[in-house]
Amino acid sequence: VLVNGAPGAAVSALDRGLQFGDGLFETMRCEQGAIRWFGRHLARLRAGCERLGLPAPDGTLLRAEAESLLAGRLRAIAKIIVTRGVATARGYAPAGDEISTRVVIVQAWPGAMAAEFRVGLSPVPLGCNPQLAGIKHLNRLEQVLAQQAAVRAGWHEALMCSGAGDVVCGSMSNLFVLQGTQLRTPALTQCGVAGVMRSLVLEIAPRLGFAVEVAPVSIQWLSEAAAMFVTNVRLGVQAVHWYQGRRLEPDPRCAQLQELIDGTLA
Amino acid sequence: VLVNGAPGAAVSALDRGLQFGDGLFETMRCEQGAIRWFGRHLARLRAGCERLGLPAPDGTLLRAEAESLLAGRLRAIAKIIVTRGVATARGYAPAGDEISTRVVIVQAWPGAMAAEFRVGLSPVPLGCNPQLAGIKHLNRLEQVLAQQAAVRAGWHEALMCSGAGDVVCGSMSNLFVLQGTQLRTPALTQCGVAGVMRSLVLEIAPRLGFAVEVAPVSIQWLSEAAAMFVTNVRLGVQAVHWYQGRRLEPDPRCAQLQELIDGTLA
Numbered sequence: 145v146l147v148n149g150a151p152g153a154a155v156s157a158l159d160r161g162l163q164f165g166d167g168l169f170e171t172m173r174c175e176q177g178a179i180r181w182f183g184r185h186l187a188r189l190r191a192g193c194e195r196l197g198l199p200a201p202d203g204t205l206l207r208a209e210a211e212s213l214l215a216g217r218l219r220a221i222a223k224i225i226v227t228r229g230v231a232t233a234r235g236y237a238p239a240g241d242e243i244s245t246r247v248v249i250v251q252a253w254p255g256a257m258a259a260e261f262r263v264g265l266s267p268v269p270l271g272c273n274p275q276l277a278g279i280k281h282l283n284r285l286e287q288v289l290a291q292q293a294a295v296r297a298g299w300h301e302a303l304m305c306s307g308a309g310d311v312v313c314g315s316m317s318n319l320f321v322l323q324g325t326q327l328r329t330p331a332l333t334q335c336g337v338a339g340v341m342r343s344l345v346l347e348i349a350p351r352l353g354f355a356v357e358v359a360p361v362s363i364q365w366l367s368e369a370a371a372m373f374v375t376n377v378r379l380g381v382q383a384v385h386w387y388q389g390r391r392l393e394p395d396p397r398c399a400q401l402q403e404l405i406d407g408t409l410a
Numbered sequence: 411v412l413v414n415g416a417p418g419a420a421v422s423a424l425d426r427g428l429q430f431g432d433g434l435f436e437t438m439r440c441e442q443g444a445i446r447w448f449g450r451h452l453a454r455l456r457a458g459c460e461r462l463g464l465p466a467p468d469g470t471l472l473r474a475e476a477e478s479l480l481a482g483r484l485r486a487i488a489k490i491i492v493t494r495g496v497a498t499a500r501g502y503a504p505a506g507d508e509i510s511t512r513v514v515i516v517q518a519w520p521g522a523m524a525a526e527f528r529v530g531l532s533p534v535p536l537g538c539n540p541q542l543a544g545i546k547h548l549n550r551l552e553q554v555l556a557q558q559a560a561v562r563a564g565w566h567e568a569l570m571c572s573g574a575g576d577v578v579c580g581s582m583s584n585l586f587v588l589q590g591t592q593l594r595t596p597a598l599t600q601c602g603v604a605g606v607m608r609s610l611v612l613e614i615a616p617r618l619g620f621a622v623e624v625a626p627v628s629i630q631w632l633s634e635a636a637a638m639f640v641t642n643v644r645l646g647v648q649a650v651h652w653y654q655g656r657r658l659e660p661d662p663r664c665a666q667l668q669e670l671i672d673g674t675l676a
Contacts, residue, residue, distance in 0.1 A: 145423055154420035155428060157411055157513045162421060162491065164550035165431030196551070197558060221500065225428065234487065234517055236550060236581060237557035247423045251500055271537020271601070272573050275555055283549035284430035284502060285462070289541055291503035292463060307538050307573060315502060335537070 146209050146248040159245055161227025164236060165282035167245075168192040168227075172210070172340075173377040174220040174250070180377065182207055183410055184340040189226065192279035199244055201226050209248045219253035221378065227282070254378065257300065260385040263314070263374065265363065266290040266302035270312055270335040278338040290315040301374055301382075303366075306335050311361045317374035317382070318342035321361055322395050327354040330361050341375035344405045352400055371395040381405065412475050412514045425511055427493030430502060431548035433511075434458040434493075438476070439643040440486040440516070446643065448473055449676055450606045455492065458545035465510055467492050475514045485519035487644065491548070520644065523566065526651040529580070529640065531629065532556040532568035536578055536601040544604040556581040567640055567648075569632075572601050577627045583640035583648070584608035587627055588661050593620040596627050607641035610671045618666055637661040647671065 145153040160166035170185040179185070186203040193200055210222040229242035268290040276283070286304070294302035294315065301314045313319055313336040320342075321328045327349050332338045349356050366372070371392055372384045381402040383394035411419040426432035436451040445451070452469040459466055476488040495508035534556040542549070552570070560568035560581065567580045579585055579602040586608075587594045593615050598604045615622050632638070637658055638650045647668040649660035 147423055153423045155423045155425075157413055157419045157421045157491070157515065159421075159428070160554075162425070162428045162493075162513075162548070163435075164554050165548055166551060166554050169429075196555070225423070227428075234520060235557065236553040237561050238554065247428075249423065254500060268541055269539055271539040271542070273535055273537040273552060275534055276537070276551055281551055282428070282431055283551045285432060285542055285547055285549045286539060287502040288426075288430050288432050288504065289462070291501065295503050 146213065148246055149209060155245060155247065156230045158230050159227055160229060160231050160238070160242065161225065161245060161282055163231060165284075166196070166228045166238070167198070167225060167282045168196070169223060169225045169280055169282060171377065172222045172224070174210070174214050174217065174222050176218060177211060177214045177216055179207060179210055179222055181340050181344070181410070184343055188280060188338065188340065189224070192281060193226065195275065195279050196228070196281070197238070198226065198228055201244070201246070206246065206248065210250065213248060213250040221251045221253060223249040223251065225282070257379065257382065261301070261382055262299045262386040263301045263303060263384045264294065264297055264299040264388050265311070266304045266315065267293055268302070268304060270304045270306050272307055272334040274334055277335050278332045280337050287315045305363065308334070309363065311363060311366050312336045314374045317376040317379060319361065320345060320373050320375065321366065321369045322371040322373070322397070323369065325353055325355055327356045328359050328361060331358050339376055341377050341380065341405070344408060345375055345381065345401065348404050348408065349401060351404060352397055373398050412479065414512055415475060421511060421513065422496045424496050425493055426495060426497050426504070426508065427491065427511060427548055429497060432462070432494045432504070433464070433491060433548045434462070435489060435491045435546055435548060437643065438488045438490070440476070440480050440483065440488050442484060443477060443480045443482055445473060445476055445488055447606050447610070447676070450609055454546060454604065454606065455490070458547060459492065461541065461545050462494070462547070463504070464492065464494055467510070467512070472512065472514065476516065479514060479516040487517045487519060489515040489517065493548070523645065523648065527567070527648055528565045528652040529567045529569060529650045530560065530563055530565040530654050531577070532570045532581065533559055534568070534570060536570045536572050538573055538600040540600055543601050544598045546603050553581045571629065574600070575629065577629060577632050578602045580640045583642040583645060585627065586611060586639050586641065587632065587635045588637040588639070588663070589635065591619055591621055593622045594625050594627060597624050605642055607643050607646065607671070610674060611641055611647065611667065614670050614674065615667060617670060618663055639664050
């Protein structure tokens, strides 16, 4: 772990990242000593900083710090946290003179997923707030509660609905539904995180002949879907084998999509 | 600052409080070396722990730690943070074997408020999630954004609306609207924090002849209200002098209410 470039894992208890979740993070796939799709991660981090009124992060520095920790690992997860920094005044309002804190963590690549990926509909809703939607900020209690419930239910991932009742995304992934040559994923203008793997799928799926649409996914419509997959940089394009106890046939185009994405550098 | 009872302000960057806002806090008024209304704060903290699946905190210990830092100050703010602790596994799901982190901070009592308390309607909405409503968890980005905007607007407090469009509470306070002998405050079942000062007002206002009701406050209704006040343990019963640029006459019963509450020990 590096905190502001120095080895060690200590952060001040007065950091606004702890006090209020006032910050952002990125979780990145690393392969052969390098971060994959770093430009996309940095773009989202920058968008988040702009939304929260944080200074733009130094991408070159963040990348160098993360890659310095990889030490030749074949595969790893790198996590970057950027907060507004140690509070210089009491209360929610930033004083404006805080110095941003950056934390870089490298973790072992997790073990392989179960052969059959089980997904269910979470009892935990996603609160709607357009000003926080799409970005990967540190307020993640909804996801924590959703995964707690998912573990109890024996699911690998929990799909979450907005207050309006539509399915928006997974607790740690984005959702895509396959219907013939149509590929649908929900908009993330009210809640949810706009994943880097989602952006790759949106760009690359048309090459396989998919008509991609960003459109609402109702619970009813999803319950009748023939095939679906979820995405994040760890799972890649993860076909769903079980949804709410119903068996789905994984679509062979998931693997083709995965292959094309794996070959995409930027 | 005490972290797990030891002097020093260092918390692990792997603490789930920082990683996900996975925890709770209390901000308490201290007078003459003692925390006011500690039982109420502890009750809310316990309710929050139950909601998040955290172990029940040791109230005697927390109180003793906070009061040990007061060192004879006439007045101060004590803040307690309780998190799920350092992550023992990657990802949102708690592993279940984390050891809760507790942070106790004592801060100087803030300076007096301006004589005229200015309030406006925030452009930042509150996301709705019944599972997180009412408790004082660490996911406070909405409040941070609301106060950022309030400072720019020259307000002392920003009132926030739920997605449904009703006014729910202030960014750091609860809202009460006075209409004759009627006193109304919004329900906090979808969003908002159930303040300790709010609970005191709800209990004590009937002694002054108020009929207290927990009911929706629409933007329209609020724009026509004759008098309103906001509450938290720092401000107490704070009359609103200006709402959206409209001058309000502070009701003398605010001061009476304040006096009764100040005399309430538990």
